[in-house]
Structure formats: C-alpha cells, structure tokens
Amino acid sequence: xxxxxxxxxxxxxIACPWLIKQFVDKDAEFIYVPKELAFAKAAELNAIPxxxxxxxxxxxxxYCTFDYIVKKHRLSDPPxxxxxxxxxxxxxxxxxxxxxxxxxxxxxxxxxxxxxxxxEMLEIGIRLYDALYSWxxxxxxxKHNWKPGN
Amino acid sequence: xxxxxxxxxxxxxLACPWLIKRFVDRExxxxxxxxxxxxxxxxxxxxIPFDIAGVEYxxxxxQCTFDYIIRKHKIxxxxxxxxxxxxxxxxxxxxxxxxxxxxxxxxxxxxxxxxxxDQALLEKGMMLYDxxxxxxxxxxxxxxxxxxxxxxxxxxxxxFVQQEKDQQKIPDWxxxxxxxxxxxxxxxxxxxxxxxxxxxxxxxxxxxxxxxFENRSFGEYxxxxxxxxxxxxxxxxxxxxxxxxxxxxxxxxxxxxxIFKNETGQNPSSYRKKTVKK
Numbered sequence: 001x002x003x004x005x006x007x008x009x010x011x012x013x014i015a016c017p018w019l020i021k022q023f024v025d026k027d028a029e030f031i032y033v034p035k036e037l038a039f040a041k042a043a044e045l046n047a048i049p050x051x052x053x054x055x056x057x058x059x060x061x062x063y064c065t066f067d068y069i070v071k072k073h074r075l076s077d078p079p080x081x082x083x084x085x086x087x088x089x090x091x092x093x094x095x096x097x098x099x100x101x102x103x104x105x106x107x108x109x110x111x112x113x114x115x116x117x118x119x120e121m122l123e124i125g126i127r128l129y130d131a132l133y134s135w136x137x138x139x140x141x142x143k144h145n146w147k148p149g150n
Numbered sequence: 151x152x153x154x155x156x157x158x159x160x161x162x163x164l165a166c167p168w169l170i171k172r173f174v175d176r177e178x179x180x181x182x183x184x185x186x187x188x189x190x191x192x193x194x195x196x197x198i199p200f201d202i203a204g205v206e207y208x209x210x211x212x213q214c215t216f217d218y219i220i221r222k223h224k225i226x227x228x229x230x231x232x233x234x235x236x237x238x239x240x241x242x243x244x245x246x247x248x249x250x251x252x253x254x255x256x257x258x259x260x261x262x263x264x265x266x267x268d269q270a271l272l273e274k275g276m277m278l279y280d281x282x283x284x285x286x287x288x289x290x291x292x293x294x295x296x297x298x299x300x301x302x303x304x305x306x307x308x309x310f311v312q313q314e315k316d317q318q319k320i321p322d323w324x325x326x327x328x329x330x331x332x333x334x335x336x337x338x339x340x341x342x343x344x345x346x347x348x349x350x351x352x353x354x355x356x357x358x359x360x361x362x363f364e365n366r367s368f369g370e371y372x373x374x375x376x377x378x379x380x381x382x383x384x385x386x387x388x389x390x391x392x393x394x395x396x397x398x399x400x401x402x403x404x405x406x407x408x409i410f411k412n413e414t415g416q417n418p419s420s421y422r423k424k425t426v427k428k
Binding site: 102104144 | 160161236240241242243245249250251252253254255256257258259260261263264274277278280281282283284285286288289290292293307311
C-alpha cells in the first residue's frame with residue numbers, strides 16, 4: 001500500500017513508516033506532501049492518509065499515531081510498546097513519559113534541520129528506529145561505564 | 151593526523167572523532183583496534199591514541215575525553231558546549247547530567263548493536279553528532295507542539311469526525327421505527343408485529359433495539375414515550391386524565407397512574423397541578 005502524510009516529518013511521521021514497514025506492510029511506500037494536499041493526493045494515489053487530523057490513522061486524545069497503529073494492528077512485542085511510549089513523549093512534548101524521549105526529540109529535530117529531503121530523512125530515520133529497537137530488545141540493561149584500559 | 155583508539159565505539163569514541171574532524175583537524179583519520187593493540191599500533195602508525203587510560207586525550211575525574219578536547223583546544227562553539235554534558239552523561243552512565251543523555255545512549259547502543267563494522271559505525275556517528283549539534287545550536291528551545299491549543303483543536307475535530315461516523319452508522323429502519331412508535335403510541339404496540347412491518351428479524355430487532363433507542367429496551371422505550379406524550383397532553387386543560395390515559399395507549403386510568411408514578415415519582419393529578427398553570 002501507499003501511505004501519505006504531511007511533509008517535513010519529525011517524529012511520528014518517521015516512526016510510523018518504520019513501524020508499518022516492520023510490522024504491518026513490508027512493501028509499504030511513503031509519500032510526503034504539503035499539508036493541504038494530503039487528502040486530495042491520498043484519493044488520487046489511492047494512499048492511506050496518516051498522522052493528519054481527520055484521517056483514521058492519527059492522534060487520539062493524548063496518544064499519537066504510532067500508538068494508534070500499535071492498537072489497531074494489535075502489536076504486542078514488548079520493545080514496540082516501550083518505543084511507543086518514547087515516541088509519544090517525543091512527539092507530544094511529554095518528555096516525562098520516558099527518559100529517552102528528550103534525546104529522541106533532540107536528534108529528530110536536528111535531523112529535520114539537516115536534511116531537507118523528506119525521503120532522505122526517512123531513510124536515516126528508519127535506521128534510527130532500528131537502533132532504538134535493538135537497544136530496547138537486546139541491550140537496554142547494559143550500562144556504559146568507562147573502564148580505564150579496558 | 152591519525153588517531154587511534156579501542157574498537158567497538160559507543161559514545162566518546164564516536165563523539166570525539168566528530169569533534170576533532172569538525173573543530174580540530176578536518177583531515178583526521180580514525181583507527182579502531184583491539185584494546186591491546188592500541189599502543190603498539192599508535193607507534194607504528196604514528197597515530198594519537200585517545201579515550202584509553204594512560205594517554206593525554208582521555209578521561210579526567212568525572213569528565214570524559216570529549217570534555218578534554220573542548221578544554222585543550224579551547225572550543226567555544228555554543229552548540230558543542232550544550233552537547234558536552236549530554237555526551238558525558240551518556241558516556242559515563244550519569245543520565246542525570248542532561249535530559250537528552252538517555253536517548254543518546256539508547257540510540258548509540260542500538261546503532262553499535264546493529265553495525266558491526268566500526269568504520270561504518272563512525273560514519274553514522276558523524277551524522278548523529280552533526281544532527282545533535284544542529285539541535286543544540288538552533289533548535290533546543292523549540293517545542294514540538296508549538297501551540298498548546300493545537301492539541302485541543304485536534305481533539306475537538308476528532309470527536310466531531312467520530313460523531314459524524316456514528317450518525318452514519320444508524321440503520322435506515324431506526325428512523326422508520328421511531329415514527330411508527332410515535333404515531334401509534336395510543337395502540338397496543340408489540341415488537342413482533344413491528345418487526346414484520348419493517349421486514350426485520352424479530353429477535354435481531356429485540357437484541358439491537360436498545361443500541362439505537364436511548365439504551366432502553368422496547369418496553370421501556372414505549373413506556374417512556376407514552377409518559378412523555380401524557381405530560382405533553384396535560385398542558386391542554388380540556389383533557390381529563392382518563393382521556394389522556396386512553397390517548398397514550400393505557401388500558402385504563404389506574405394502569406396509567408401506576409406507570410406514571412413509576413416513571414416520574416408522582417401521581418398524574420399532583421404532577422399536573424404543579425406543572426400546569428391554571
């Protein structure tokens with residue numbers, strides 16, 4: 001399927017494509033367009049609009065679109081649930097939700113500043129969420145201590 | 151210059167190369183080797199060893215190598231100074247030093263897990279610290295939700311859209327049934343007959359009725375409609391209560407009075423006295 005949303009993604013519009021590709025639709029294609037064109041282009045390209053008010057896939061109350069996908073597609077992988085909280089914190093300016101939210105926000109804001117091509121940003125963003133997933137799944141209990149000579 | 155350090159970098163051994171390349175030595179080359187080969191190879195390659203005990207470029211007290219480079223090379227870039235406690239916090243497991251440290255650590259640990267080639271990891275690290283630097287320099291006071299009202303507006307819109315959807319979901323027969331009940335309130339309404347009239351399976355109708363009729367069963371709903379109609383008719387002084395009972399489908403006055411009291415807590419005559427002006 002094609003998925004479409006507003007241009008200039010920061011958090012949710014990068015995290016959702018990653019989640020969709022990993023767990024919902026492996027062959028998904030993602031399109032970014034100016035906000036006012038999202039619904040018209042969605043109809044024209046037969047694409048699913050997301051993370052835009054009025055679409056099915058969007059924020060619900062204090063939950064972000066990433067949360068909605070987790071709920072709708074009944075994803076229950078523990079690292080995904082943990083990443084959902086981090087993404088929600090970074091995306092909705094609720095850094096108290098997870099310690100990693102502030103850092104994810106800083107890095108995502110910087111990415112958006114450095115890469116003006118949304119597709120390029122998506123490619124880097126996907127590696128970013130791959131990293132976050134590996135951390136959550138495999139190494140989050142590891143501590144980093146600098147051991148001299150080690 | 152060549153710079154050399156231990157293999158499998160996570161934080162400092164990626165952040166320092168970034169800092170060196172961007173602010174100290176643009177042409178710098180970085181070599182990662184097993185810990186026991188750092189000193190012998192530093193000699194052979196004429197490389198500067200860093201982030202390892204016993205060298206100049208290393209940790210001092212609670213400061214990491216990134217801090218030392220800033221101090222030694224007198225780097226005053228505002229973005230780099232914001233980054234220093236984040237890097238130090240992530241590198242020395244002191245996540246309390248900066249709120250971004252935990253996130254930087256998580257992403258760095260995950261990047262290292264996913265990328266086993268240290269040179270490829272360094273490339274990603276360069277990109278990561280470029281990005282963090284942009285945030286630190288230009289964006290750190292910008293919030294993602296720029297207007298607090300934005301969320302509220304989105305929420306209101308969402309509810310509105312949901313309401314529209316809910317309304318669309320009401321089946322056609324509901325409207326017809328509502329009209330029939332209203333028109334025939336004075337007759338002996340029964341659900342089975344109505345379902346035949348509407349061509350709907352009676353047990354289905356009985357099951358879903360309350361969903362579309364104020365959460366009431368068929369009997370409760372009809373009773374409520376009858377009492378509402380009775381209250382309406384009470385406004386016309388010329389109707390007697392017996393007539394009203396008859397017009398609202400009750401078999402006699404005492405049946406009407408009993409149901410009326412159940413629904414409103416009062417009997418019809420005192421209710422009428424209180425609410426209707428003479």
